[in-house]
Amino acid sequence: xxxxxxxxxxxxxxxxxxxxxxxxxxxxxxxxxxxxxxxxxxxxxxxxxxxxxxxxxxxxxxxxxxxxxxxxxxxxxxxxxxxxxxxxxxxxxxxxxxxxxxxxxxxxxxxxxxxxxxxxxxxxxxxxxxxxxxxxxxxxxxxxxxxxxxxxxxxxxxxxxxxxxxxxxxxxxxxxxxxxxxxxxxxxxxxxxxxxxxxxxxxxxxxxxxxxxxxxxxxxxxxxxxxxxxxxxxxxxxxxxxxxxxxxxxxxxxxxxxxxx
Numbered sequence: 534x535x536x537x538x539x540x541x542x543x544x545x546x547x548x549x550x551x552x553x554x555x556x557x558x559x560x561x562x563x564x565x566x567x568x569x570x571x572x573x574x575x576x577x578x579x580x581x582x583x584x585x586x587x588x589x590x591x592x593x594x595x596x597x598x599x600x601x602x603x604x605x606x607x608x609x610x611x612x613x614x615x616x617x618x619x620x621x622x623x624x625x626x627x628x629x630x631x632x633x634x635x636x637x638x639x640x641x642x643x644x645x646x647x648x649x650x651x652x653x654x655x656x657x658x659x660x661x662x663x664x665x666x667x668x669x670x671x672x673x674x675x676x677x678x679x680x681x682x683x684x685x686x687x688x689x690x691x692x693x694x695x696x697x698x699x700x701x702x703x704x705x706x707x708x709x710x711x712x713x714x715x716x717x718x719x720x721x722x723x724x725x726x727x728x729x730x731x732x733x734x735x736x737x738x739x740x741x742x743x744x745x746x747x748x749x750x751x752x753x754x755x756x757x758x759x760x761x762x763x764x765x766x767x768x769x770x771x772x773x774x775x776x777x778x779x780x781x782x783x784x785x786x787x788x789x790x791x792x793x794x
Contacts, residue, residue: 538581545751546762549587552672556684591643594623606708607635664690681740731789
C-alpha cells in the first residue's frame with residue numbers, strides 16, 4: 534500500500550530527491566481506502582511520502598501551533614502540532630528535527646534535515662525562515678486535499694519578502710523551552726494582516742491563477758489522489774508578479790465588508 538500511495542504522489546509531481554513541504558488533510562484518503570478494506574494510519578501516509586522522495590529527499594511538515602500568541606509557553610520538545618495527525622506523526626518521527634519558531638515551526642525528516650536543525654527564525658515567514666530555505670534549495674510544495682486558503686502559508690512568505698502594505702510586523706513574547714530543556718523568555722515576530730483595516734486572507738483566486746498558468750501539477754482537492762505540487766521558486770515568482778502589478782487585492786486579500794472587484 535505504501536508503494537502504491539508513493540506512486541500516486543509521484544504522478545502528482547513529487548520527485549525523488551525533493552525537498553518537499555507537505556500540507557495535508559488525510560480524512561478523505563482514509564475513507565477512500567477503507568472502502569477497499571484497507572485501514573491506513575497517519576504513519577502509513579508519512580511513510581508513503583518518505584518513499585516517494587527517496588533516501589536523498591527531505592520532507593517538511595508544518596507543526597504550526599498558535600498558543601504562543603495567547604501567552605501559552607512553548608516547549609520545542611513536546612508542544613504539539615495543530616495541523617493534524619499526519620504532522621504529529623512527523624513530529625514524533627525518530628529522525629525528525631524541529632525548527633525553532635514557536636508559532637510556525639516545522640518537522641524536517643530526511644537527507645537534508647540537518648539544514649533545518651538549527652533554524653531559530655525570528656520572523657515566521659521571513660528571510661530567515663524555513664520558507665526561505667525551501668526556496669533556496671529549489672524545493673517543492675505539495676498540498677493534499679486542501680484549498681489554497683487553508684494550506685498555502687507560503688503566500689505570506691512572499692508578502693513579507695515584498696513588505697506588502699496590508700500586513701505589518703508584530704511581536705509575541707513568552708516562555709520558551711529549547712531542546713535541551715532550558716527555559717527563558719523570548720520574543721518572536723509575525724507579519725500579520727491588518728485587522729483594523731478589515732484585511733482578510735483571500736488566496737484562492739491566486740490559486741486558480743496558478744492552475745491556469747500551469748504551475749500546479751496533479752489533482753485538485755477531493756479529486757483523484759487529491760495531491761497537487763508546485764516548485765516553491767516558481768510560486769514565489771508568480772505571486773511576486775501579482776503583488777508588483779498591484780493586483781494583490783481580491784487575489785491575495787480582501788477587505789471585510791467590501792464587494793470583490
